[in-house]
Structure formats: structure tokens, C-alpha cells
Amino acid sequence: MNWTEEAMKARLVRYADLVPCRTAFIDTRTPGSTEKENFTIIGAGVSESADQHVHITERHGFNIGAARQPFGCVNSQHSHDTAEVFVVHSGHWRLPFGPNKEDGSIDIGPGDVASVPIHMFRGFEKLDEGVGFLWTVLGEDDPGKVTWAPAVFEAAAGHGLKLAKGGRLIDTSQGEYALQDVELAEATGTDVAGELKTPPMDKLRECVVAADAMEGNQNSPLAANGVAEAPVITPKLTGDGFVAGPIVGWWLHGFNLRRLTLTSGAYVPQHARREVEVIFVHAGTLEVSWEGGAIVMGAGDTLSVPIGLPRALRNTASVDLVAFVVRGGDAPAMPEFVDY
Incomplete structure (x- = not known):
């Protein structure tokens, strides 16, 4: 394919162009959760609302999303069937665990990464x-539906929101007629919880x-003067010189996550990948x-790079x-550098 700038820009989602959904989930009217914004950047995501905008629909083997919340705003306790990874772009956050936040918590800040195991209750609050x-990165093309803690259903019902089987959000605030011919999902039982x-x-x-614990891998094929690639999620030994860790997980991820840093003027020559790269x-x-x-990408921008496209990377600014970078598969291969 001839990758023109126009074609590549269709794979670029700028932060300023993100389209939020404020009715994405059943807790959207629950006090403390009304100000949260949900974004589906790549893939189907897990939104329960037909109003959710999907920026890039192409299947990648994983999903990319985001959440934006003000101080004190809460995303209610829920569980996922596939990996859920949080990359903190801005703000300080708490991840409480357990159906009623009774099992402890972890705090994360800018540049930190957390991968929360599947089949456990978690939430997040600013x-x-x-x-x-x-x-955020969610595992697999179809990450399934959210399992909400029992208390979330109870709170949502008091504000007119119910969940249909299959995960579709039903608004009954204008009357129960909205439930005609709709089979409701049952609230999460205590046995399931x-x-x-x-x-x-x-x-x-x-x-x-933590951001300050991410160390560049000298064996990375991208490593050079002013260029460092640090492992963040590496499920197992890879073909491009990374050992497992620091996050491995006892559940499937299906992708690698790296942190790439370039000092001012640093350059990575043209190379192609066999895996999808975001x-x-x-x-x-x-x-x-x-x-x-x-x-040219700025802070908060997301780009999906086509498989096999030779690309070069350069830091054109005066700051680092x-x-x-998300790469598909548990064990990405060596990149193929272009010979001149």
C-alpha cells in the first residue's frame, strides 16, 4: 500500500481530537462518577453505551482506550476478563481493590504503569x-464485558440506569417503557463476586x-546515543532482545509495552516491524x-503504525x-532496518 500522509493521518488520534463519552457505563449517574469521560481510541472497547465513539476500528489484537477525570471522580469497582493496563499521562490516581474497596489499594502517578490482573475487582479515582x-490497553480484539460489583447495580438503579443482557445500557429516567422487549442483565450475585x-x-x-524504575535495555535493537527503550510489560523472552519482566503477569497479555525515550535530536533509523505497533x-x-x-506527534497523541512500514523516529524538540509503545504478541521479533 502507498502510505500517503493522508492515509497515515487516518491512523493518528490527536489528544485535542479525542471524542469523549460521558454515558459509557452503568455508574455514569452515580454521585462521584458523573464527571468521568471515557474514550475508545482503537478497537471495540468495553463501553456499554451506543454513544461511544470509536476512533480506529481496525483490529489490532488489543484495544486502546483512555479515561479523563477531575479531582475526586471515581470509576466504580469492576472486573475484566482480559488484561487492563493503565499508563498515567497526568494526575495522581488510586486503584482500590475488592468489591467494596476493602482489599487495599495502590497509588500511581505520571509516567507510572499498572497492569491489573483479570477476574478481580478494581476501580480508579483521581x-x-x-x-x-x-x-489504557485492554487485551484481545474482544475484551468482553465489564463485571460490576453488586453495589454498583444498586446505586445505578436509583438513578434510572439498568443494564440489558449483552451489556447495553438502558436509560429508564423517562419512564419504564424503555424496558419493553428488553431482557435485563442480572446484578452480580454474591457467589460470582x-x-x-x-x-x-x-x-x-x-x-x-514506577516511572523512575524503568531502565533502558542495552540489548534493544533501538538503543543508541540518546535513545533508550525500557521494558514495562514483557510476558516472556522476545526475539528483539528483551527478557521477561518487569511485569510478566500470571494472566494473558498478548502484547508488549515499552517506554521509549529520545533526547533532543536523537534518531532511530528507518525500520519495519512484523507486529502491529501503537x-x-x-x-x-x-x-x-x-x-x-x-x-509530528505531541503529548497525548496516539498513532497506529502499519505492519511492515519502514519508519524512522526523531525527537525534533529541545526537550526529551x-x-x-505497544507491540502485538508476547514475543516481538527483531525489527528490520532499511539498508541504504
């Missing part, structure tokens, strides 16, 4: 003043990497160039570039 942004057990806190701490700019400016053109 701790500090101002609006914060979480960039009891099976979604929280692992010990020492195990959960293995699922978090780049998220955490801080700074990144130029992605290829034979057909170039795109920090980006998070």
Missing part, C-alpha cells in the same frame, strides 16, 4: 486537583512499575517519517521525548 488522563478474589498485595505490587506520546515531540511523508 486524587489531586485538576483533570487527569489515563491511557466471591469467585473474583483479590490477590495478595505483594503480588499486586509486582504489577506496577505509539503514545507521554511527553515531548516525536517525528515519525516514512517514504511517503512525516507526522517520552513515548509508550
Whole structure:
């Protein structure tokens, strides 16, 4: 395919162009949760609302989403069937565990990453003043539906929201006629909730990497003067020189997560990948160039790079570039550098 700038821009989602949904989930009217914004950037996501906008529908083997919340705003306790990874772009956040937040919590801040195990209740809430942004990765093309803690159904019912079987949100605030010919999902029973057990806190701490603990891998094929690639989620030994860790997980991820840093002027020569690759700019400016053109990304922007497209990366700004990169599969292969 001839990847023109126009074609590549269709794979670019700028932060300023993100389309939020404020009715994505059953807790959207529950006090404390009314101000949250949900985004589906790549893939189907797990939204329960027909109003959710999907920016890039192409299947990647994983989903990319985001959440934006002000101080004190809460995302209610829920469980996922596939991996859920939080990359903190801005703000300080708490991840409480257990159906009623009784099983402990972990706090994360800018640049930190947390991968919460499947089949356990978790939520997230904004701790500090101002609006914060979480960039998220969900496992698999179909990440399934959210399992809500029992108390979430009770709170939502009091504000006119019910959940149909299959995960569709029903608004009954204008009358019960909205439930005609609709089979409602049953609230999560105590038996089901009891099976979604929280692992010990020492195990959960293995699922978090602080920004200042991310160290570049000297064996990375991208490593060069001013360029460092740090492992964040590596389920097993990879073909491109990364050992398992620091987050491995005892559940399937189906992707690798790396942090890429480039000092001012640093450059990664043209190379192609056999895996799908998604780049998220955490801080700074990144130029992605290829034979057909170039795109300059800023903080908060997300780009899906086509498989097999030779691309070069350059930091064109006077400050360091920090980006998070998702690569499909548990064991990405060596990149193929272009010979001139």
C-alpha cells in the first residue's frame, strides 16, 4: 500500500481530537462518577453505551482506550476478563481493590504503569486537583464485558440506569417503557463476586512499575546515543532482545509495552516491524517519517503504525521525548532496518 500522509493521518488520534463519552457505563449517574469521560481510541472497547465513539476500528489484537477525570471522580469497582493496563499521562490516581474497596489499594502517578490482573475487582479515582488522563490497553480484539460489583447495580438503579443482557445500557429516567422487549442483565450475585478474589498485595505490587524504575535495555535493537527503550510489560523472552519482566503477569497479555525515550535530536533509523505497533506520546515531540511523508506527534497523541512500514523516529524538540509503545504478541521479533 502507498502510505500517503493522508492515509497515515487516518491512523493518528490527536489528544485535542479525542471524542469523549460521558454515558459509557452503568455508574455514569452515580454521585462521584458523573464527571468521568471515557474514550475508545482503537478497537471495540468495553463501553456499554451506543454513544461511544470509536476512533480506529481496525483490529489490532488489543484495544486502546483512555479515561479523563477531575479531582475526586471515581470509576466504580469492576472486573475484566482480559488484561487492563493503565499508563498515567497526568494526575495522581488510586486503584482500590475488592468489591467494596476493602482489599487495599495502590497509588500511581505520571509516567507510572499498572497492569491489573483479570477476574478481580478494581476501580480508579483521581486524587489531586485538576483533570487527569489515563491511557489504557485492554487485551484481545474482544475484551468482553465489564463485571460490576453488586453495589454498583444498586446505586445505578436509583438513578434510572439498568443494564440489558449483552451489556447495553438502558436509560429508564423517562419512564419504564424503555424496558419493553428488553431482557435485563442480572446484578452480580454474591457467589460470582466471591469467585473474583483479590490477590495478595505483594503480588499486586509486582504489577506496577514506577516511572523512575524503568531502565533502558542495552540489548534493544533501538538503543543508541540518546535513545533508550525500557521494558514495562514483557510476558516472556522476545526475539528483539528483551527478557521477561518487569511485569510478566500470571494472566494473558498478548502484547508488549515499552517506554521509549529520545533526547533532543536523537534518531532511530528507518525500520519495519512484523507486529502491529501503537505509539503514545507521554511527553515531548516525536517525528515519525516514512517514504511517503512525516507526522509530528505531541503529548497525548496516539498513532497506529502499519505492519511492515519502514519508519524512522526523531525527537525534533529541545526537550526529551517520552513515548509508550505497544507491540502485538508476547514475543516481538527483531525489527528490520532499511539498508541504504
